[in-house]
Amino acid sequence: MQPSTSPPDRSHTDDLLRFLAAAPTPYHAVAVAAERLEKAGFRRLAETDAWDGEAGGRYVLRGGALIAWYVPQGATAATPFRIVGAHTDSPNLRVKPAPDTGAHGWRQVAVEIYGGPLLNTWLDRDLGLAGRLVLRGGEARLVNVDRPLLRVPQLAIHLDRQVNEGLKLDRQRHMTPIWGLGDVREGDLIEFLADEAGVPAADVTGWDLMTHSVEPPAYLGRDRELIAGPRMDNLLSVHAGLAALLAAASDDGDLGYVPVLAAFDHEENGSQSDTGAEGPLLGNALERSVFARGGTYEDRARAYAGTVCLSSDTGHAVHPNYAERHDPTHHPVPNGGPILKVNVNQRYATDGSGRAVFAAACERAGVPWQSFVSNNAMPCGTTIGPITAARHGITTVDIGVAILSMHSARELAGADDPALLATALTAFLRGA
Numbered sequence: 001m002q003p004s005t006s007p008p009d010r011s012h013t014d015d016l017l018r019f020l021a022a023a024p025t026p027y028h029a030v031a032v033a034a035e036r037l038e039k040a041g042f043r044r045l046a047e048t049d050a051w052d053g054e055a056g057g058r059y060v061l062r063g064g065a066l067i068a069w070y071v072p073q074g075a076t077a078a079t080p081f082r083i084v085g086a087h088t089d090s091p092n093l094r095v096k097p098a099p100d101t102g103a104h105g106w107r108q109v110a111v112e113i114y115g116g117p118l119l120n121t122w123l124d125r126d127l128g129l130a131g132r133l134v135l136r137g138g139e140a141r142l143v144n145v146d147r148p149l150l151r152v153p154q155l156a157i158h159l160d161r162q163v164n165e166g167l168k169l170d171r172q173r174h175m176t177p178i179w180g181l182g183d184v185r186e187g188d189l190i191e192f193l194a195d196e197a198g199v200p201a202a203d204v205t206g207w208d209l210m211t212h213s214v215e216p217p218a219y220l221g222r223d224r225e226l227i228a229g230p231r232m233d234n235l236l237s238v239h240a241g242l243a244a245l246l247a248a249a250s251d252d253g254d255l256g257y258v259p260v261l262a263a264f265d266h267e268e269n270g271s272q273s274d275t276g277a278e279g280p281l282l283g284n285a286l287e288r289s290v291f292a293r294g295g296t297y298e299d300r301a302r303a304y305a306g307t308v309c310l311s312s313d314t315g316h317a318v319h320p321n322y323a324e325r326h327d328p329t330h331h332p333v334p335n336g337g338p339i340l341k342v343n344v345n346q347r348y349a350t351d352g353s354g355r356a357v358f359a360a361a362c363e364r365a366g367v368p369w370q371s372f373v374s375n376n377a378m379p380c381g382t383t384i385g386p387i388t389a390a391r392h393g394i395t396t397v398d399i400g401v402a403i404l405s406m407h408s409a410r411e412l413a414g415a416d417d418p419a420l421l422a423t424a425l426t427a428f429l430r431g432a
Helices: 011-022 026-039 188-197 233-250 279-293 299-306 352-365 383-394 417-430
Strands: 055-064 066-069 080-086 092-103 106-114 127-135 140-152 177-179 204-213 219-220 226-229 258-264 308-314 340-341 370-371 397-401 403-405 411-414
Touching: 011 026, 011 226, 011 233, 011 417, 026 066, 026 127, 026 140, 026 233, 026 258, 026 340, 055 279, 066 204, 066 233, 066 279, 080 233, 080 279, 080 417, 092 127, 092 177, 092 188, 092 279, 127 188, 140 177, 140 188, 140 204, 204 226, 204 340, 219 403, 233 258, 233 308, 233 403, 233 411, 258 279, 279 383, 308 403, 308 417, 340 352, 352 397, 352 417, 397 403, 397 417
Parallel strands: 080 258, 080 308, 308 397, 340 370
Antiparallel strands: 055 066, 066 258, 092 106, 092 204, 106 177, 127 140, 127 204, 219 226, 226 411, 340 397, 403 411
C-alpha cells in the first residue's frame, strides 16, 4: 500500500514536542501551563487569600503541582466536577545537598536517583541541568541549562569484557556525572547556576535541581508516525489535559460540570508530599471552590457524589521484541487511541461504571480506544488513580496512552495518540 499523500494534522503533537522541550522539570511544566492559562483569561489564586465564586477560570500553583478549574455560567455550589488528573514528574538524576564531588582530576556532580529510571539510558548521554533555586526570603527562581553540561560515562568494553552479557550499575558508584576537569571546589555548581539564573550565589539558600537529556523531542519513522522524546510519562497527559481544559473553558453556557485539571508532582515516588496526589491540594481546591460559591458541606457531598476523575498516565504498548511479557489478549498499539487501564486488585481504579464514562466520552469524540491489563505473571504498576479515588471518594478511571521505553531518558509513542487523548479528554470535560 502506498503511503497517503496528504499528511495528517499533527498540530497538537507539534505543540506537545515544544511543551516537552520547554519543561525539563515539574517546575517548568507548571510555569508553561500557567502562562497558557493566563493567556486564556484564567486568574491565579493565592492559597492564603479569600476566594470568590464568580464564573471563570482559576488556578493555583504549589511547587511542581498545578490545580486549574473553570466555573461555567450557571454553576451552583453542588455542581459536580469533571477532573483530568496527571503528574508532572519523571524519573531522573537529582542533585544532592552537597553537589560538588569528584576524583582523579575529574569534577563531578553528586546525584540521587529519583523514581525508577532505566539507568542505562542515562549513560553516555549529553545532559543539561534544570530546576529551581530558592533565594533568601523564599522566592524561587527557575534555571535551565539546556546544553551539554553533564555526562555519565560508561566503562569501556576493554575494561569489562562481560558487559554485553549483563550490565550491572551501582547507583552510588556508577551514576555520578562528570562536568569538567580540575580540583573539586565547594560551592562551584551553585555559583555556576546562580550566574546562569542571574542571581547572586550568596542569595541561594536552597535548590531542587535535576538532569535532563538535551536531545530535542522529534518525529521518528519513515512516515513520521512515531515521536521520541523525554518525559512523555507523564507530560503527554499534562499537555493533553491542559488543551482539554482550555477547550472546555472556551464553550459558552452551562457545561453541567466544573472542569478541572489536577497536575501533581511526586507520583514516581509514591505521591506522598504536599504537592502529590496523596496530599490535600486537590481536595482543598475543590472544597474552597464549593464554599466560594456559597456552598455548605451538604453541597460539597453532593458535588463529590457526581464527580468523575480520569487519571491519565502512560501505559505499555505491546513490545515487538518482548511480546511474551504482555497479556496475550491485550496488545495496545501506538496510534490505536487512548487506553483504558484495568487491574482488579485496584492498582488501577477503573471499574465497570468508570469504563462506561470513558467509553461514552470516546464515542462522542469519535476517538478509538483500547484496553490494557497486565500479564498475570508480571507485577502491575500504579498511578494517582487509586489514591484519588480513596482520598476523595470520587469515581476514578485510569486511562492513558500506550508507549514503549517507559522510564527511559527518551520514550517512544505514536504521533497521533496525543491528539486522540486530548480530543477524548475534551469531550469528557464538556460532559456533552
